[in-house]
Amino acid sequence: MTHSPDEPLLPRPQGAAPFVHLKIDETQDEADLRALIRDVLRDKATPDRIREFDENEKFDEDLYRTLADAGLIQLEADTEGNPPSHMSQTIVLEELGATATSMAVSLVVQYMGVTLLAQHGTAEQRKQYLVPLLSGRSRVAFALTEPGGGTDVAxxxxxxxxxESDGTWKLSGSKMWISGASDATFLLVLARTAPIERSAISGITMFIVPRSASGVTVNEMDTMAIHSLSTCEVGLSDVRVPHDAVLGEVNWGFRQVLATLNGERLNAAAVALGIARGAQDAALEYVRSREAFGRTIGSFQILQHRLVDGVVRLEGARSLLQRAARAADHGGAAETLSAMAKLAASEAATMITDHGMRAMGGSGLSREYSMQRFFRDARLYTFAPLTDEMIHNFIAEHHFKLPRSY
Ligand SMILES: Cc1cc2nc3c(=O)[nH]c(=O)nc-3n(C[C@H](O)[C@H](O)[C@H](O)COP(=O)(O)OP(=O)(O)OC[C@H]3O[C@@H](n4cnc5c(N)ncnc54)[C@H](O)[C@@H]3O)c2cc1C
Structure with missing residues (x-):
């Protein structure tokens, strides 16, 4: 049987719904949370508004306040020291990743601040810093990375x-690539307080530093992605803070951060999964309407196969993420699963946004479409909070018990 070039091998979709998603396996509470965030985003994060904020490189304060008012920063966290569940965080972050990606990145930082304050804050610190954070009245930035490097930062x-002799602390140094520092109320700053002896991760302390403290300078950096959230250099020049600005134990700050890293990997995976899903939907919509050779480009086998490769990666990443988040919520050993989920989601996002750009031809470069933003934003979670290369190292060492390669 032969086909004329005008005759599609597969029937053209006739007004079919462009969005095809597998049913997500979640509890009623989780489904309700997803429905809530989707409702908020439908009203407050329209494609035009997201594009406007991305192009103007502005943080969407109004959206942030709406999310906070809807309880989406607090989730199940309380002021007694209980952080939100991992499942809830990942649901909110996936939905934001698929729409307002920069806001998702901001919430990854806020959730990290909430977790660190909940787990290590004194009653007074929780009252002063956690309570306004949960209600959206303040924002935190997390300042770890330095000009000398992020991977080997310790x-x-x-x-x-x-x-000092009166008990106060004096901080000096500089931090780089700090998300949202220009708009933050306070920063969680990691600083060396004792020389390296046996292990580089000891001798580092975490401090709560008001953004307005004398000696703190913040400069916004010019980056190609995550445009609706600032990325900043932070200078600290003889910044004085009282002793009760220490969060947790002196010299144990880096270990405290490492203990939250599992949650941050899950959250990074959730945003990457959202980006992958948003880009997949955008690509599908495009290939169903664009025509070439008298048929929709979605009837060409190579574009179909790429979409299929993408959705298989995406759903694989989702399964790993759900397993890891549920294991973490039930106190199980979730480090390796979380690392796998982060890698799978970042690779899904990278592949799907690349394929999406190809499917859109020249339109891929147009700012009218969201694909170029997804393509740019997807890069962040290939290296943050930990690079995919280091995730490979982690899985090789912890899953296969192979010798550390570095
Ligand atoms: C938009 C943006 C937002 C960010 N937000 C924050 C923030 O809020 N707070 C914060 O503290 N930081 C933040 N970061 C920093 C981020 O966490 C770091 O970029 C990341 O940790 C990687 O560090 P690096 O860029 O210094 O890369 P490097 O550490 O210089 O690594 C460079 C390359 O070397 C590879 N490499 C290094 N060691 C090994 C090894 N042993 N084996 C194999 N490969 C290796 C890495 O994988 C990578 O490919 C942000 C960065 C960006 C761009």
């Missing part, structure tokens, strides 16, 4: 804090 850390 070893290369130059930021120092020394204790």
């Amino acid at each position: 070893r290369v850390m130059r930021t120092r804090a020394t204790q």
